[in-house]
Amino acid sequence: MKLDTSGFETTMPMIGFGSNNDMLDGFCSVPSFDLPRTTDFDGFQKEAVQMVKPAKGTTTLAFIFKEGVMVAADSRASMGGYISSQSVKKIIEINPYMLGTMAGGAADCQFWHRNLGIKCRLHELANKRRISVSGASKLLANMLYSYRGMGLSVGTMIAGWDETGPGLYYVDNEGGRLKGDRFSVGSGSPYAYGVLDSGYKFDMSVEEALELARRSIYHATFRDGASGGVASVYHVGPNGWKKLSGDDVGELHYHYYPVAPATAEHVMEEAAE
Amino acid sequence: MARYDRAITVFSPDGHLFQVEYALEAVRKGNAAVGVRGTDAVVLAVEKKSTPKLQDSRSARKIVSLDNHIALACAGLKADARVLINKARIECQSHRLTLEDPVTVEYITRYIAGLQQKYTQSGGVRPFGLSTLIVGFDPYTRIPSLYQTDPSGTFSAWKANATGRNSNSIREFLEKNYKETSGQETVKLAIRALLEVVESGGKNIEVAVMTREEGGLRQLEEAEIDAIVAEIEAEKAAAEAAKKGPSKET
Numbered sequence: 001m002k003l004d005t006s007g008f009e010t011t012m013p014m015i016g017f018g019s020n021n022d023m024l025d026g027f028c029s030v031p032s033f034d035l036p037r038t039t040d041f042d043g044f045q046k047e048a049v050q051m052v053k054p055a056k057g058t059t060t061l062a063f064i065f066k067e068g069v070m071v072a073a074d075s076r077a078s079m080g081g082y083i084s085s086q087s088v089k090k091i092i093e094i095n096p097y098m099l100g101t102m103a104g105g106a107a108d109c110q111f112w113h114r115n116l117g118i119k120c121r122l123h124e125l126a127n128k129r130r131i132s133v134s135g136a137s138k139l140l141a142n143m144l145y146s147y148r149g150m151g152l153s154v155g156t157m158i159a160g161w162d163e164t165g166p167g168l169y170y171v172d173n174e175g176g177r178l179k180g181d182r183f184s185v186g187s188g189s190p191y192a193y194g195v196l197d198s199g200y201k202f203d204m205s206v207e208e209a210l211e212l213a214r215r216s217i218y219h220a221t222f223r224d225g226a227s228g229g230v231a232s233v234y235h236v237g238p239n240g241w242k243k244l245s246g247d248d249v250g251e252l253h254y255h256y257y258p259v260a261p262a263t264a265e266h267v268m269e270e271a272a273e
Numbered sequence: 274m275a276r277y278d279r280a281i282t283v284f285s286p287d288g289h290l291f292q293v294e295y296a297l298e299a300v301r302k303g304n305a306a307v308g309v310r311g312t313d314a315v316v317l318a319v320e321k322k323s324t325p326k327l328q329d330s331r332s333a334r335k336i337v338s339l340d341n342h343i344a345l346a347c348a349g350l351k352a353d354a355r356v357l358i359n360k361a362r363i364e365c366q367s368h369r370l371t372l373e374d375p376v377t378v379e380y381i382t383r384y385i386a387g388l389q390q391k392y393t394q395s396g397g398v399r400p401f402g403l404s405t406l407i408v409g410f411d412p413y414t415r416i417p418s419l420y421q422t423d424p425s426g427t428f429s430a431w432k433a434n435a436t437g438r439n440s441n442s443i444r445e446f447l448e449k450n451y452k453e454t455s456g457q458e459t460v461k462l463a464i465r466a467l468l469e470v471v472e473s474g475g476k477n478i479e480v481a482v483m484t485r486e487e488g489g490l491r492q493l494e495e496a497e498i499d500a501i502v503a504e505i506e507a508e509k510a511a512a513e514a515a516k517k518g519p520s521k522e523t
Contacts, residue, residue, distance in 0.1 A: 132374060
């Protein structure tokens with residue numbers, strides 16, 4: 001099982017009699033590709049990257065607690081200042097016991113999560129046991145690493161429950177992969193972190209964790225223009241994931257901050273009596 | 274590099290792959306190897322042909338480890354074995370890197386068997402001339418396993434098996450005498466099976482054990498093996514005496 005460098009190959013790999021890679025000793029030679037015609041490699045690279053640099057307008061978060069993993073996200077998609085959708089599914093169901101979150105390019109996230117789901121299923125079939133969360137996140141990170149610098153925009157968290165218990169990994173388009181207990185990804189993440197970090201305890205019940213996750217997303221959508229729509233919350237337990245709630249953040253606002261009658265209305269009421 | 278397009282291993286009119294069968298012949302001429310799976314230990318024992326006086330015996334080890342928790346013994350062409358073992362070792366590490374988990378015994382067996390099969394269906398190459406016995410404990414579940422692969426690329430799991438010279442007689446012995454054993458009993462069973470076809474003595478047998486608690490492969494010293502062989506002979510003598518004793522009285 002080698003690193004997936006198929007992104008570099010310019011022609012279809014030859015499958016058939018005596019493909020050279022197997023006859024050679026384990027280590028293949030580095031695949032070659034055309035270099036850009038420029039004298040300033042560093043500057044050229046920077047310009048290209050800046051052009052496609054992902055601006056991950058969203059808020060997603062996930063945290064591990066006593067009862068498993070809580071995963072939450074908003075549902076707004078924006079194109080610059082235009083809100084293109086208020087009902088995007090940002091929590092992707094990779095398989096019945098693993099979830100992925102979407103931040104960055106919607107198409108990239110959706111495609112690569114589907115692709116990861118395929119790989120996880122193939123692993124299950126070949127090895128007669130489920131893939132671990134660390135294994136799945138590693139597969140995704142390696143896939144993304146092989147497309148490094150080509151403009152993919154993916155900032156995702158892989159959450160699941162495997163033999164070793166609850167697992168949570170952050171994976172991004174640079175090929176970075178971090179193991180952790182609490183993550184929030186997207187333009188609304190600073191606001192979400194504020195609420196999440198101050199309210200987090202490992203020993204929470206599922207209801208408390210649900211409320212914390214929901215509140216964190218709500219506060220992020222309140223202050224961040226690129227986040228909004230519906231706050232969805234999922235819980236991953238030993239028997240797989242379950243969607244717990246999906247509340248419109250507008251309604252959540254009035255739930256947390258109910259409107260007090262204005263003084264002008266008081267005056268009107270008194271005058272009417 | 275020019276690719277070969279002419280396959281050497283081709284079907285015969287009655288459906289045989291002669292190259293594979295000839296490879297099995299090579300295995301039959303190789304040294305005897307026995308593998309036994311116990312409840313908490315797995316044992317490999319291999320026949321050691323007399324080492325020349327000047328040879329450093331440590332460089333000619335017949336039982337090797339593929340990873341901390343997997344060991345392999347084989348019968349057949351030793352040079353082919355080296356190539357296969359190196360590829361398997363790389364695959365064990367590659368799996369650790371991409372999946373962050375050690376391989377299971379079944380996975381690495383499937384990989385080795387897959388390699389052996391590939392060389393029966395590729396241009397310009399011949400099959401590997403060896404059968405392997407692979408033992409180990411799966412990570413996390415710690416279940417012991419023993420697998421065998423052969424030149425055709427098939428593999429299966431066994432409670433106890435033998436390959437190489439006189440493997441049929443050893444297998445017959447094992448079928449008659451196998452029972453679930455643990456610890457030292459498993460070692461004794463493996464050595465008893467091998468002694469059916471090999472001259473007894475520590476210098477003619479190489480034995481290695483892997484236990485669930487210890488992990489890692491432990492090669493037994495010659496003195497240890499001699500001690501166990503002596504025990505076995507004593508047990509055999511006692512059994513003989515017990516048989517003869519009563520019959521004399523009647």
